[in-house]
Each structure stands twice: as structure tokens, then as C-alpha cells.
Amino acid sequence: MTPLLSRTLAAMLLAATALPLGAFAQATTPAAQLQRWQAAAGAPGDAARGQKLFGMKAGNDLSCASCHGQPPTAAARHASTGKPIDALAPAANAERFTDQAKVDKWFRRNCKDVFSRECSAVEKADLMAYLVGLKK
């Protein structure tokens, strides 16, 4: 097989595998995510606690705010790479918290980066309460 042909085939294969992933993305809303974590926590989210958690540095000299800014209502920059990151607050960025798989993935990754562990349902409910309550 020529390199060009194999590359084209690889690209087609990728396109074919990438599409279903996108098509099955589970749509959600910021309010639904707040509900979801409040249900899991068995208590309402506390925006003040969420705000504190968002700015808290825990061991790795990183907080959520290191990359998202505080308040995260405007674009910020990645703490180590400098890459611009779109605003996190739903009031400033309608795309945030609209895909549940994405929400889960980034909570998992970023909580591990900041706290060296996954966040609890209570913490996620608090963070969501803080973020959903922010005005642009």
C-alpha cells in the first residue's frame, strides 16, 4: 500500500470512528449537572464553599483558578502551557456543561491535577452551585 493510500485510509477510518462518539454525546445543561451532583451528595450545593474550593491550592501549587481565573467569567490561560482557555462560567460561555461525558472527564482530570484525587459529589455540587450562580 502506498503511504498516501494508507494515510487516506487511516483518516477515513478515524472519521468513521470519531463520528459515532460525537453523535452519542449525552447532552446536558449546567442546571442539570448541579441537580445531578446535589442528588448524589444528598444535599444542596453551597456556592460559598464552591468558591473557596475553586481557589484552593492543595499540594500541587495549583487551584482550579490557576487555569480558569477567578471569577472564571472571562477567558483565562493554562497555568503551564499558556494556552488560552475559554471562560468556564456558563453565564459567559454557553458551551460549558452541555456534554456529560466532557463534564465527567474534566472533573476527573482536573480534580486529580489540583487535589491529587477525584472530587466528591459534595465538592462537585458546591463547585456547580458556585459556577451556575456566577453572572457575566
Added chain:
Amino acid sequence: MRSAFNLIAVAALLAGAAHADDGGRRMPAQVPPAYAQECAGCHVAYPPGLLPAASWTRVMNGLERHYGSDASLDPATVKALSDWLLAHAGTYKRVRAEPPPPDDRITRSRWFARKHEDIAPAVYRRPSIKSAANCAACHPGAAQGDFDDDRARIPR
């Protein structure tokens, strides 16, 4: 007639050489959406040609500890991205001419150091740049694999 033919042959060779030269540092025509979504969420979408296959393999096998971040992905996405990265790995000719860079960092490649030898370390630490890994701070077309000197602008 013969000389004209030779001229055309030489021109074709040169064009081919020029293409091969920067071909590998450009972004491949087909970029998987997951590459933009997952990898370029935190850093510039580095052209796969800028690292050798051995480096990409190590990077993709260690996403849980990815340069200080958890960049873990589901196995299907890891496989799809690895296949694509490996299909285009090391296509930049300078990558093929040296061993994998320390830490599998593009910025620690010898060719990278040579091409940036005029840039003092303090320049990278400017708040507007932050890191040598932030290609787009100076190369506006970095996400498309355009690293042409003529379009590079170093921010204050």
C-alpha cells in the same frame, strides 16, 4: 531541449525537497476531532511530525501522568489518536535526524534549540508567553503547523 528538460527535472526535485522539508512540520490535512478536543484543550495541537514514533508511543501510554497533568482518556480514543499520531510521526526531516528528545518534549529537541538559539530563556518566561511549549504565543499559525519565521512575532 535537453537542458530545458534538465532544468524542469531539477525544479521538480527542488520542489519535492522543499515539500518534504516543511511537509513534516505542517499539520496533516486530516486532523481527528478528538485531537483538537482532547489534546488541544490544554496546549497547542502539536503537529505529529515533530516527534518520533517512539516518543508518541510513550506519551500516549502515560497520559495519566502527562507533564504534571492527568490527561487520561478512554481506551478507544487513546487508540484512535495513537494510530493517527504514529501514521504521521517523525515526518519532519529534522526529527528523523536525531534521537528522541529528552522527556519526549518537542522543546528539548536539538533542532528546536538550534532554531530558537537567539531567544533568551527570560523571553519564554514573559507573562505573554509563559513557556517554550506555547508555540502560538509567537507563531500565530502554530495550530495549523505554520512555523514560518516571517510570520513569527515575539510578544513583549
